[in-house]
Amino acid sequence: MMPRLEEVTPRNFEAALGIEIRPDQRHAVEPVVHSLAEAFVHPVGVAWPRLIVDADRPVGFLMAFLDIDWLGDGTVRRSGLWRLNIADEAQGRGYGRFAVDSVAAEIRRRGGTRLYVTWHPGPTGPEGFYGALGFRTTGETSGGQTVGVLDLA
Structure with missing residues (x-):
C-alpha cells in the first residue's frame, strides 16, 4: 500500500500529535x-x-507554506516545505521523500515552479537528505537556518 496524506481533522488530531521524531x-x-x-x-x-x-498507521507529519510574502514587503512570494516530522520508527523507509514529492505536486498544481525549505545546519541536520533530493542552497539563511530550493519546472 502507498502512503497518503490526510488533512488534520478532529478524527486524526491525536494521531498527529503522537508523531515523535528521534531524540537527536x-x-x-x-x-x-x-x-x-x-x-x-x-x-x-x-x-x-x-x-x-501508511495503511492505517500515522508515520509522519508535514506542513507546507503556500505563496507567502517571504520578505514581508510584498516583493517575493514563495512556497515550500515548512516542517517535516517523520516518526522515529518510520525513518529510512521513503516517507520523507514521499512528503517532499507531495508538497512539490501541490505547489505545481497551484502553478509554482520552486519548492523552498529551510534546515538546521550541522551534522545532525537534514542537509544530506535534501541534497540527495536535488535541493541546492540559495546562500540565504532564515532564522539561523539554511535556505534550500528545488526547481520544479
Missing part, C-alpha cells in the same frame, strides 16, 4: 503541536498541514 533531531524541528498552533494563527491558506499515513 528534536533541536532541529518543532513538534507537531507547535506546527498546528502556527497553522492556526496564520491567515487561512498559508499553512498546509498534513498527516502522513
Whole structure:
C-alpha cells in the first residue's frame, strides 16, 4: 500500500500529535503541536498541514507554506516545505521523500515552479537528505537556518 496524506481533522488530531521524531533531531524541528498552533494563527491558506499515513498507521507529519510574502514587503512570494516530522520508527523507509514529492505536486498544481525549505545546519541536520533530493542552497539563511530550493519546472 502507498502512503497518503490526510488533512488534520478532529478524527486524526491525536494521531498527529503522537508523531515523535528521534531524540537527536528534536533541536532541529518543532513538534507537531507547535506546527498546528502556527497553522492556526496564520491567515487561512498559508499553512498546509498534513498527516502522513501508511495503511492505517500515522508515520509522519508535514506542513507546507503556500505563496507567502517571504520578505514581508510584498516583493517575493514563495512556497515550500515548512516542517517535516517523520516518526522515529518510520525513518529510512521513503516517507520523507514521499512528503517532499507531495508538497512539490501541490505547489505545481497551484502553478509554482520552486519548492523552498529551510534546515538546521550541522551534522545532525537534514542537509544530506535534501541534497540527495536535488535541493541546492540559495546562500540565504532564515532564522539561523539554511535556505534550500528545488526547481520544479
